[in-house]
Amino acid sequence: MVTNREHLRTLAAVVDGGSFENAAAALHVTPSAVSQRIKALEEQSGRVLVRRSKPAAVTEAGSVLLRLARQLALLEAEADAALAGGPGRTAIALVVNADSLATWVLPALAGVDAIAFELVLDDQEHTPDRLRDGTAMAAIGSDPEPVQGCIARPLGSMTYRAVASPAFAARWCSDGWTPEAAAVAPVLVFDRKDALQDRYLTAFAPGARPPRHFVPASTQFVEAAVLGLGWGMLPDLQAAHLVADGSLVVLDGERVEEVPLYWHQWSLRSAALDAVAAAIEAEAVRVLDGATASPAPGRARRRTGPRSHA
The missing domain is CATH 3.40.190.10 (Periplasmic binding protein-like II)
Structure with a gap:
């Protein structure tokens, strides 16, 4: 199917804002225009894409187009920056468990220029869902298996x-x-x-x-x-x-x-995503690999998923 870029952008705005009214304010259009764009996108796809709940949420079909909307927005931002001859500022949504956020992730992100981060705290079991539905472009979680369309690499524990x-x-x-x-x-x-x-x-x-x-x-x-x-x-x-x-x-x-951690990201050629991945992996090597003492003889060690601290 051929999709309208403005319709996809509107879909993302509805999800981000949680309602048609908030999306309208963000896009500087009327709520009626937002409703018409979503209706047109649903008619084109032949599926219901948005649950009219509070907050508004995408359906399973809508998550496919939401992910496309995020990917297009990322690539467009990078293209605009390249054409302007400057770094620009790209937005990256990253899911992370808060024990990692509280200890080692922020120093890694602080070294990355020209990127605006939206950090999403969530339990590691929901990390795959966040990547599938387009809520996040990358994530730190405990599952070694990447979801479809993503890659996963070990970070340490x-x-x-x-x-x-x-x-x-x-x-x-x-x-x-x-x-x-x-x-x-x-x-x-x-x-x-x-x-x-x-x-x-x-x-x-x-x-x-x-x-x-x-x-x-x-x-x-x-x-x-x-x-x-x-x-x-x-x-x-x-x-x-x-x-x-x-x-x-x-x-x-x-x-x-022992809590194993993995870096997940869309398998999309993006300079911004690659820069974030490089910073996260470098900090993980520096901090995680040397963070734990060698176990004493006979000590029981269990590998589990990380806690979702906020």
Whole structure:
């Protein structure tokens, strides 16, 4: 099918704005014009493309055209910059789990010029969906398999350990960290998608259902552990210096979780995407490959997906 560029641009504006009215404001046209463009695109494709919900969302068919709209916008921006003889400014939407965002991703992005980033925080299990529907052009996640039309490359891994404040440990496990202690000691959980603590408990204290505090922010999650609100699985990149200065203690020296990370991006020839990928991969080699100590003999290591911290 032949598609109208303005119609595709309008589709992207509806998704970004969440409504026809917001899309109209962004495009400087009337809501009626937006409605007519979407209707024309749907008639041309023979499918419903937009769910008239709050917020508006694309259907499965609409996601195909949304992805095309994003790709065309990226290539057009790069072409305009090349014709103007300058770097221009290209917009890149990137999905990332927040433990990575809080520790090593921002320094990588800071070294990339002429790109405006839209960072989307999401659970790693939704990363493929974000790439398929065009919400994101690239992502950091735990799945080694690329979705159709994308590539995936390994970045390294982050190591997580069960930690708590010294005061918390003295109160809840003065005789040592045991399955019995883990069954009653309050646990920190980011949100209801965060499965790291539950996976640890399944292995260490099967059937344990301790009280839990939900702390949906990466920095505050660490602060809550330091303040003794509960124990939690923290990455070495966030916790190592706090363990070193005594603010936190490692509860379990035998079990760590290795979280593999992969870089996903559209398999599209784009100088902007390539620049972001190069920066992310260089920082990953510098930080992730040297971020974890060698495991002690007999230490159990599990490979899991990253937590979706915000």
